[in-house]
Amino acid sequence: MDNQLGYVSVETLFHDLAEQLSLQWVAGRAGGHRSLSFGALHKPALALIGHLNFVHPNRVQVLDCDEMNYLHGLSGPSLQEAIDHLFSNELAAIVVSNGEPVPAVLRQTAERTGTPLFSSTLASTILMSYLGHYLNQSLAEMTSQHGVFLEVLGMGVLIKGDAGVGKSELALELVTRGHRLVADDVVELKHVAPDTLEGNCPALIRDFLEVRGLGILNIRFLFGETAVKLQKNLRLIVELVHPQEIGEVGLNRLDMVASTETILGVAIPKVRIPVAAGRNLAVLVEVAVRNHILKSRGINPVEQFIKRQQAAIDEGN
Template sequence: MADSVTVAELVENVRLDVYTGEAYLKDRRITTSDISRPGLELTGYFDYYPAKRVQLLGITETSFAKRMTSAELTDVMTKMSRPETPAFVVSTSLEPPKELVKAAEAAKIPILGTKVTSSRVLSNMTSYLEGQLAERQSIHGVLVDIYGLGVLITGDSGIGKSETALELIKRGHRLIADDRVEVYQQDEQTLVGEAPRILNHLLEIRGIGIIDVMNLFGAGAVRGQTDIDLIVHLENWSPDTPFDRLGNGTESSQFFDVRVPKVSIPVKTGRNLAIIIEVAAMNFRARSMGYDATKVFDDNLNSLIKENSKKDD
């Protein structure tokens, strides 16, 4: 988990324009993903002013500011420009009040701008900051994008996760992370995985070493991050270990507050794990769309039992 994000990183990733204070972008740090719309502050109410948040001014705030005298606005903007305030953002290509420009320059606070609406830029900034500031957990496994589904392959070391991922990449799927997967909770239902920076686009194959997937297979073979939709756990086959035969199991794993569906696949000589995992992802998607092959089998079985019962009668 990152403790903070610089305003420079916010500008680059949310595609904001710099109105003033470009020299301070790398010095100002953001420590919370919450964004403030300073409406009450414009009326002079500062008892609960969230000074550590990025301050967003839109049409409502700038329209109200135009009704204030220059002295009133100077006083308010000076109070808003605290040492801990990371930046001001003005949406919808609006011109920031000159009193804000003066106060922000005195406090060395950047003023940023964007042509998009307040709602859109608020959503974009919140999404980016939540992703960067969220608590992270490191998981041993391989994360692959299969037909748009994020599949996390787990299992004991040496069981063949990376080799299976390599075969999936050759079949046209995309690598997100090998060996270590950094995961964080984006919202109540979404878990996101990405590679640590040092392992980006790299895959380790025993006997060969580390390979650069992007260099060997092209940019289409890798992806920066993805939601984790399914966990495929590889286990060494044993006659004493029960495995799901019908596909009606309800295994899952929990990370933070999110539960992710899980399937366990036995590893045995001669099994093509890449194709099996590919089919597992396709079957998971079919179930998500309302088609359940297990239910079809049960229905067919029940129909057959009824037919045989009628014949016996």
């Protein structure tokens, strides 16, 4: 599916974080519609006064004690010049931290330029931590994938395959075995870190699983709170395929070449499991996850087998 960039307005940021960060909207309410996006991702931090903490490339600027002491020490034209220089950078919003008093000229310029001006009693380091996390989550590049997303043995696993191959039935069996459902049919993936994709369920279908012959099931009501999870980082893809799709050539019995699928620039390990009558797919998925965990710890059974085989050949010679 098409990739999308996250979007959030300054007004949305305020409503989401006002209580948590003790934010007060001091001036510049006309600029609440200003958007924060990745449009200026590579713009360098703009040096202003001393060291201005650059929270995000789209210019949410936090002013702490050092900057405010500098401003309080200015007067007349010097103060106005510093304030004008600050606002000339087309900031989306400004946050005054540590409960610092807001100079009247800062308030007036924010009102005149329509730049949202907030104040908070929290320290700038705390504000930057929360704002950085919020913006990374809200503005992360995202995409949607068809499949069923579960937490299996503590790991995020996306089960993919053609329609009717048995994804939902497999998910239901895994839930009955104590694993947790995140999303059925569609999972939203966010690129929250260089090598991390976070999977979430669209609110409309949260807790629901559609199984042929049974209809739509509410997994939370059927199996309890522990049977569902709101989000999980994607670590493994399991693709269910018909045996004829792979053929003898595609069946790499030693799994010597690791398979991956790239989503939003992140390579995710992938396992292809042929579907056939009599195969216990739930057990196979569990074992695939266990095997992936071992590989991530540097334990590769294929390499162990090859070494043992080579040792046996050397002894025979």
